[in-house]
Amino acid sequence: MLVDSVPEQRAEAAPAPPNRRVVRSVGLLVSVAVLLLVAVASVAIGAKELSVAQVWHGLFADSGTYADVVVDERLARTVLGLLAGAALGLSGSVLQALTRNPLADPGLLGLNAGASAAVVTAISFFGVTSLNGYVWFAFLGAAAVGALVWFLGGSRGATPVRLALAGTAISAALYGYLQAVMILDDAALARMRFWTVGSLSSASDETIWQVLPFLAVGTLLALGLARPLNAVAMGDDTAKALGADLNRTRALSMLAATVLCGAATAACGPIVFVGLMVPHVVRSFTGPDLRWIMPYAAILSPVLLLGSDVLGRVVARPSEVQVGIITAIIGGPVFIFLVRRRRTAQL
Amino acid sequence: MAPRGGVRALRGPGGASVRLDVRALVVVVLLMAAAFAASVVLIGTGDFPISSGDVVRTLFGEGTAGQEFIVNELRLPRVLVGLLVGASLGLGGALFQAVSRNPLGSPDVLGLGQGATAGALVMIVLFSGSAAQVTIGALVGGLVTGALIYLLAWKQGVHGYRLVLVGIGVSAVATAVNGYLLTKADFVDAARAVVWMTGTLDGRDWNQVWPLLWLCLLLVPLVLANARGLRMMEMGDDVSHALGVPVERVRMLLLVSAVLLTAAATAAAGPVSFVALTAPQLARRLTRSPGPNLVPSLFMGAALLVTADWAAQRLFGDGQLPVGVVTGVLGGVYLLWLLVTERKAGRI
Amino acid sequence: MNRLSAENVTLAYDQRVIAEQLSVEIPDNSFTVIVGPNACGKSTLLRALSRMLKPSQGRVLLDGQVIQSMPAKKVARTLGLLPQSSIAPDGITVADLVGRGRYPHQGILRQWSAEDERVVQESMAQTGVAELADRYVDELSGGQRQRVWIAMALAQQTPLLLLDEPTTYLDIQHQIDVLDLCAELHEEQGRTLVAVLHDLNHAARYATHLIALKGGEVIAQGAPNDIVTAELVERVFGLGCQVIDDPETGTPLVVPAARKARVRAGQPAVTEAS
Numbered sequence: 001m002l003v004d005s006v007p008e009q010r011a012e013a014a015p016a017p018p019n020r021r022v023v024r025s026v027g028l029l030v031s032v033a034v035l036l037l038v039a040v041a042s043v044a045i046g047a048k049e050l051s052v053a054q055v056w057h058g059l060f061a062d063s064g065t066y067a068d069v070v071v072d073e074r075l076a077r078t079v080l081g082l083l084a085g086a087a088l089g090l091s092g093s094v095l096q097a098l099t100r101n102p103l104a105d106p107g108l109l110g111l112n113a114g115a116s117a118a119v120v121t122a123i124s125f126f127g128v129t130s131l132n133g134y135v136w137f138a139f140l141g142a143a144a145v146g147a148l149v150w151f152l153g154g155s156r157g158a159t160p161v162r163l164a165l166a167g168t169a170i171s172a173a174l175y176g177y178l179q180a181v182m183i184l185d186d187a188a189l190a191r192m193r194f195w196t197v198g199s200l201s202s203a204s205d206e207t208i209w210q211v212l213p214f215l216a217v218g219t220l221l222a223l224g225l226a227r228p229l230n231a232v233a234m235g236d237d238t239a240k241a242l243g244a245d246l247n248r249t250r251a252l253s254m255l256a257a258t259v260l261c262g263a264a265t266a267a268c269g270p271i272v273f274v275g276l277m278v279p280h281v282v283r284s285f286t287g288p289d290l291r292w293i294m295p296y297a298a299i300l301s302p303v304l305l306l307g308s309d310v311l312g313r314v315v316a317r318p319s320e321v322q323v324g325i326i327t328a329i330i331g332g333p334v335f336i337f338l339v340r341r342r343r344t345a346q347l
Numbered sequence: 348m349a350p351r352g353g354v355r356a357l358r359g360p361g362g363a364s365v366r367l368d369v370r371a372l373v374v375v376v377l378l379m380a381a382a383f384a385a386s387v388v389l390i391g392t393g394d395f396p397i398s399s400g401d402v403v404r405t406l407f408g409e410g411t412a413g414q415e416f417i418v419n420e421l422r423l424p425r426v427l428v429g430l431l432v433g434a435s436l437g438l439g440g441a442l443f444q445a446v447s448r449n450p451l452g453s454p455d456v457l458g459l460g461q462g463a464t465a466g467a468l469v470m471i472v473l474f475s476g477s478a479a480q481v482t483i484g485a486l487v488g489g490l491v492t493g494a495l496i497y498l499l500a501w502k503q504g505v506h507g508y509r510l511v512l513v514g515i516g517v518s519a520v521a522t523a524v525n526g527y528l529l530t531k532a533d534f535v536d537a538a539r540a541v542v543w544m545t546g547t548l549d550g551r552d553w554n555q556v557w558p559l560l561w562l563c564l565l566l567v568p569l570v571l572a573n574a575r576g577l578r579m580m581e582m583g584d585d586v587s588h589a590l591g592v593p594v595e596r597v598r599m600l601l602l603v604s605a606v607l608l609t610a611a612a613t614a615a616a617g618p619v620s621f622v623a624l625t626a627p628q629l630a631r632r633l634t635r636s637p638g639p640n641l642v643p644s645l646f647m648g649a650a651l652l653v654t655a656d657w658a659a660q661r662l663f664g665d666g667q668l669p670v671g672v673v674t675g676v677l678g679g680v681y682l683l684w685l686l687v688t689e690r691k692a693g694r695i
Numbered sequence: 696m697n698r699l700s701a702e703n704v705t706l707a708y709d710q711r712v713i714a715e716q717l718s719v720e721i722p723d724n725s726f727t728v729i730v731g732p733n734a735c736g737k738s739t740l741l742r743a744l745s746r747m748l749k750p751s752q753g754r755v756l757l758d759g760q761v762i763q764s765m766p767a768k769k770v771a772r773t774l775g776l777l778p779q780s781s782i783a784p785d786g787i788t789v790a791d792l793v794g795r796g797r798y799p800h801q802g803i804l805r806q807w808s809a810e811d812e813r814v815v816q817e818s819m820a821q822t823g824v825a826e827l828a829d830r831y832v833d834e835l836s837g838g839q840r841q842r843v844w845i846a847m848a849l850a851q852q853t854p855l856l857l858l859d860e861p862t863t864y865l866d867i868q869h870q871i872d873v874l875d876l877c878a879e880l881h882e883e884q885g886r887t888l889v890a891v892l893h894d895l896n897h898a899a900r901y902a903t904h905l906i907a908l909k910g911g912e913v914i915a916q917g918a919p920n921d922i923v924t925a926e927l928v929e930r931v932f933g934l935g936c937q938v939i940d941d942p943e944t945g946t947p948l949v950v951p952a953a954r955k956a957r958v959r960a961g962q963p964a965v966t967e968a969s
Contacts, residue, residue, distance in 0.1 A: 173678075
């Protein structure tokens, strides 16, 4: 992943034949249906078993019973999962196109490390204890590292390899700092060990409203970049020849990816592999056109995230396994499978 | 005439000849001196400071009884563990980087550290195990991870990039497992686990020295005997194959050695980060020689680790930080420096 | 009996079969060139002949022995290969890289003999890179670099030398340059050379023995003057052409038919790239 920058496939030169378009449109509708199912499951299933009637009551006739509170919490959690999942999928799509590396991941650019380091600072030095307080720090941390990676990576002359190296280097230094603080400060350790695994369980309406504007801006930005990034995917020279503004596209892509991933990480903690896996799988049936990859990734990433979350709620009843752990345990083998399937020449 | 400026050939009777890289030799001697000096200073550092002269005298058996106890029983084993761990990591890292043909192909990136940590955390969190049990857990974790990565990366041979990428995947899963174990631990165990995960030499004694020493005595000659084949492998599998190097056999042997060295070092001191990544790169910059630079990397690792341990004890005052914090931060800074200078040189 | 041959070999990557029941003899002291369209299996055949690829059936014989069963270093003292992909280690000098060709002649107790020294000097002189000895390989031009790699293969001192597309990525004068060098090695030193080449005219001009492959089968083999005909080119490459005498050497020269002539003959003016 780190130095690998071979484009998976060449971007399409001609528009897809009409029948393929139909297939892809129908596929998109099916994906939306699956997403709805998973969302319903996410509200209905959990550590506490509820009947269909109880869920219905909680959703449409909320009267503050215990079951209603559970449903409320699950609803917030589901909405956050939808938003964060979509954000991770989109930012992964953008990063993979930007770095021309089909195995790129937001963690690769140091965004997770930046968010973690900022949160540990907030806990240890500013005495922030509420989850809502972390959000801003995490977001600022991810954004600061995003900017730093961008400048160290060469800003205008940034290349995929340089960006990846800068991300790795900054992650390394920040994790050293993170561990030092956790060793010296018990309070930081007490909180960080739960934050760093990535979870949806702390979702609240407030968190959602805090990150929503960023997610909206990031999503619009990302979708607008689909076309120029399609050009970038064909190599710097070809992209220039096609009239794409490389530097502007790169800067805006970095911004979009950072905003999306930063906001998602701020709300849930670092969640790995969603941003990597989904765009990669999506690409295998949509082809390399980002105008299709992005909507698919935005719909299927929450499917994976919410699905993992539901799984995490039921595998260890009555306790829960955090969603970040489930995505890594599912994602690791999938990642290895993808790596093995690629031809040696491409690796 | 020599094949390259600075490389000399020593020829003896009967056609025997030895290739000598003068600059590399000088670098190795200097690194040995640096490692020794850092060790002496480190032994002298602590609640009862001892002057360097006294340390050397005591090491040669001419110190007072009190000094002998502090030096030989308390501080020397710690320093020896540090030297051996550093050397193992330096050599292991050089092997991984050479085999994967990737400067980032270090055990940190490949997930061996994470795998060993998983083994150790299982012992700490689930069994509240003793130090010895934790060591064994880490060793088993590291070896199992190494075997797993090798098997998963195997597909008509082990290709460099595939090894690194599979390692990244395994590493991520192990990280998640470790995160989960940490959330399940009670607070005391969690604190112990975090210190272990950072890598520390605190409380190491002769029990850790001997196994590491034997392993190094066994593996280092084995590795060096295959170093010439490894040098050829830098030129790609096809070329080295054509030159008569049994590529897969050499690669497997060296990878197994590297995994053993790294796992043993990690079991002894925890996953001290970045020594394996930086030592070979620094050594290479000093010797300015292509090739895996195995011996210089080994001594560079030893010197680095002991110096970092001294820095950890000295710079941060009372709240002694484990050595892994220093190597982690230094490693990151080094990588950034690398990035800036390589960029100026226009290489990446 | 020739030194190098393949007997009924089946060659495959994973499950993808490239050639079945293929038999090839490399005449001793020949400059054999393998030609054929893209993906016809020419590089694969070369890989099998140089034991990079183990045939799933059949066997490759070197001096009457199955090549896989011979000690690696012994093979490497008899048969050299210049692969398509080779990596010059960072910061390596020309002399050092060429010196690495001596590996099969060395051992732990014999790391750098006077003989090694002499052969490296000779190889560099023959390929015309002696004056570059202390330069870094990274700094060289493509043509110079290819000469250095050939020098490395020469330093291996093998009677048989296999080259996989040695002229790819070179401009025309360097292509000729490399081929002249090969011809020299063949004529003056009596080495047996086997090369895969893309350019049919180069092959016809330099080869003493030509093997035309298509779809993993040998379509024709023999001296270029005997086998290169318009029919053969049509059959192997699917290209209408005239074959005339090369005004310089008298060897066959393939001149593709003009676009209009091919359209008239019912061939598509643009063939699908394979």
